[in-house]
Amino acid sequence: MRFRHIPKVELHCHADGIADAAMLREIEGRGISLPVTAEALQAAVPVRNLDEFIHWFRVADPIEGDPERFKPILAVHVARLIAQNVTYTEIMLGTSELPRDDGKLIEEFGKFREYVTGLEGGKIQVEFLVAVARNRPPETLEKLADRLIRLRAANLVFGIALARLHEAGVGIEIHAGEWAGPESVWGALENGFPNRIGHGVAIFQDPRLVERFQRDRLHVEMCPTSNFKTRSVDPLEAHPIRRARELGLSFSVSTDDPGPFECSLESEYELLAGQFGFQEHDFEVMAENALNARFQPQLRYAVHG
Numbered sequence: 114m115r116f117r118h119i120p121k122v123e124l125h126c127h128a129d130g131i132a133d134a135a136m137l138r139e140i141e142g143r144g145i146s147l148p149v150t151a152e153a154l155q156a157a158v159p160v161r162n163l164d165e166f167i168h169w170f171r172v173a174d175p176i177e178g179d180p181e182r183f184k185p186i187l188a189v190h191v192a193r194l195i196a197q198n199v200t201y202t203e204i205m206l207g208t209s210e211l212p213r214d215d216g217k218l219i220e221e222f223g224k225f226r227e228y229v230t231g232l233e234g235g236k237i238q239v240e241f242l243v244a245v246a247r248n249r250p251p252e253t254l255e256k257l258a259d260r261l262i263r264l265r266a267a268n269l270v271f272g273i274a275l276a277r278l279h280e281a282g283v284g285i286e287i288h289a290g291e292w293a294g295p296e297s298v299w300g301a302l303e304n305g306f307p308n309r310i311g312h313g314v315a316i317f318q319d320p321r322l323v324e325r326f327q328r329d330r331l332h333v334e335m336c337p338t339s340n341f342k343t344r345s346v347d348p349l350e351a352h353p354i355r356r357a358r359e360l361g362l363s364f365s366v367s368t369d370d371p372g373p374f375e376c377s378l379e380s381e382y383e384l385l386a387g388q389f390g391f392q393e394h395d396f397e398v399m400a401e402n403a404l405n406a407r408f409q410p411q412l413r414y415a416v417h418g
Contacts, residue, residue: 116382119396121199122403123367123378125286125311125334127244128206129170129177130370131190134158140185147182148175160373163343169373178209180225191232191239197379200237201404201412203272205244208257211264218260219267226269233414240409242272242286271408284308284408286334290315291345295322302331309334309406314346317353323360332363332406337384338376339369355389365403 134155140147149172157169176182187204194202212221229239243261245254264270265283272284289301291312298316301307302325313333316322326333335354340346346353357364366381368374385391 115386116379116393116396117198119198119382119393120400121197121378121382121396122365122400122407123194123199123202124309124332124365124403124406125336125367125369126202126204127370128183128187128204128210129173130372130374131204132173132176132186133372133375136186136189136372139189143185145185147185149173154372158373158375160342160375161344163345166343166370166373173372177207180206180210180212180222183210184225184228187229187239188232191229191237193377195234195236197377199378200414201240201407202237203240203242203408205242205272206270207244211243211260215260218263219269222264222269223267235414238409238413240407241270242284242408243270286311286408288312291340295319298322308332308408312336312340312345314340314353317356323362326362327360330363332365332402333357334367335364336367336369338374338381342374349388352389354385358389358391358395363402363406365399365406 132149132154134151137147137149137151137154141151153172154169157165157172160166160169176186212218214221226241233239243257243264245257261270261283270283272286285305285307286309287301287305287307288311289307290298290310291314294315295318298310298313298319299322301310309332310316311334313335316326316333325331335352335357337346337349337352337354340352341349354364354366366378366385368376368378368381371377382391382396385395
């Protein structure tokens with residue numbers, strides 16, 4: 114591919130949206146059985162709207178709830194990222210992927226972390242965030258906050274989206290401005306203490322928001338293929354990523370859920386070049402901005418330099 118030589122950074126990818134049929138066939142070929150077949154996932158694509166996206170997740174749902182099931186998936190995924198010259202990535206885990214036993218939380222997740230570190234091979238740095246739905250009951254959120262603060266203190270998880278965690282030094286990412294309008298982004302800024310906004314396509318509908326993102330250098334994780342395939346942006350040419358570049362905002366590109374959206378970071382780069390006129394320098398700036406917006410302060414490998 115044209116852009117393989119450029120070191121890449123991805124900040125917005127959900128673990129439960131990584132699997133695809135080819136990946137499951139590879140895993141099955143290693144003698145590993147998962148509760149979803151390659152044929153079932155293949156039948157759930159292509160995704161062309163929100164309803165089909167939701168259907169894909171219903172098909173893939175049996176994979177969730179056990180971090181052990183994600184080990185072979187992450188093994189293939191990390192190898193793919195390395196092949197694309199991705200040097201740093203942050204992957205979002207659902208709360209169901211965290212060990213359930215509070216007494217063994219650090220020990221068990223630490224083993225999971227150790228397994229993933231072994232996949233890196235000194236070529237990529239993989240870090241984890243935890244995605245939490247904001248409609249959870251307050252008592253549930255408080256319990257999650259306790260667990261996530263412990264994981265952050267142990268250097269096992271680096272991002273979440275709760276005010277109390279902001280006070281504990283945890284990086285905050287909030288999905289906003291994807292389906293709702295600018296008001297959702299304002300709400301996130303005023304109540305969520307975000308360092309980064311996921312998607313954020315509605316930012317560009319409000320000049321005051323644009324000024325806020327320019328002034329504060331708030332980072333936007335943009336996912337063009339995801340937005341087009343779920344039809345939160347339609348047509349594709351209307352996606353505001355070109356506008357973000359023109360305005361000099363801090364933004365990056367990510368796959369969001371590469372399984373249902375049948376995309377990769379390389380294909381996103383190809384899309385930005387072909388559809389929006391991005392040049393190699395634009396990609397270099399974008400990767401630098403993404404790396405500067407990361408939640409893990411320490412870089413372990415010289416490949417980032």
